[in-house]
Amino acid sequence: MKKLILTIAAVTSLIVTSNAQNNETDFRDKLSFGLKAGINYSNVYDSKGEEFKASPKFGLAGGAFLAIPFGKYFGLQPEALISQKGFSATGRILGDSYKFTRTTTYVDLPLFFALKPSEFFTIMVGPQYSYLIHQTDVFANASTSIAQETEFQNDNIRKNTLCVVGGFDLTMKHIVLSARAGWDLQNNNGDGTSTTPRYKNAWYQATIGYRFYRQ
Numbered sequence: 346m347k348k349l350i351l352t353i354a355a356v357t358s359l360i361v362t363s364n365a366q367n368n369e370t371d372f373r374d375k376l377s378f379g380l381k382a383g384i385n386y387s388n389v390y391d392s393k394g395e396e397f398k399a400s401p402k403f404g405l406a407g408g409a410f411l412a413i414p415f416g417k418y419f420g421l422q423p424e425a426l427i428s429q430k431g432f433s434a435t436g437r438i439l440g441d442s443y444k445f446t447r448t449t450t451y452v453d454l455p456l457f458f459a460l461k462p463s464e465f466f467t468i469m470v471g472p473q474y475s476y477l478i479h480q481t482d483v484f485a486n487a488s489t490s491i492a493q494e495t496e497f498q499n500d501n502i503r504k505n506t507l508c509v510v511g512g513f514d515l516t517m518k519h520i521v522l523s524a525r526a527g528w529d530l531q532n533n534n535g536d537g538t539s540t541t542p543r544y545k546n547a548w549y550q551a552t553i554g555y556r557f558y559r560q
Contacts, residue, residue, distance in 0.1 A: 383552030404429025
């Protein structure tokens with residue numbers, strides 16, 4: 346994660362230098378849309394203090410966005426993403442070590458309020474609706490590995506989750522680098538009757554995108 350932050354800082358410096366040298370046109374007041382793809386670095390937490398220890402894991406993220414300006418300094422940016430989250434854990438059962446990995450795939454629909462203090466830097470914050478479409482659990486020990494894919498037809502796992510997301514965009518005309526951090530506001534196990542461990546997702550996201558401007 347430290348390398349990712351240093352990379353973003355280096356790219357930010359390049360963008361500032363490029364804008365200063367090229368004196369590019371300010372596009373903040375133009376309607377635009379684009380595509381983006383990148384990675385999530387996710388983990389889970391339990392806000393009610395239940396004992397549940399997990400390690401973070403990487404996943405893929407990608408989709409589309411629409412930037413709607415309200416003047417030069419403010420705007421809205423809805424997005425639609427396919428986003429992998431989850432966690433991993435290790436332990437011992439009957440003297441044998443094991444590793445458990447859960448990958449959850451969501452359709453994420455954030456609605457960002459955009460503050461644009463400069464032509465290359467935008468602050469983003471807003472709510473997000475997430476819909477769970479797939480889950481893969483992998484349990485492995487020294488002698489066996491079992492992968493179970495579940496479509497949640499008969500289990501009380503929450504599919505619809507409200508979240509909060511914030512971050513920023515770095516824009517160099519058509520190229521957009523985005524960094525986000527997000528947290529679920531609801532637990533994963535519906536009304537609590539599911540045997541699935543209770544948790545909420547938390548994740549960092551880094552993407553690169555290409556922006557098209559309306560003429």
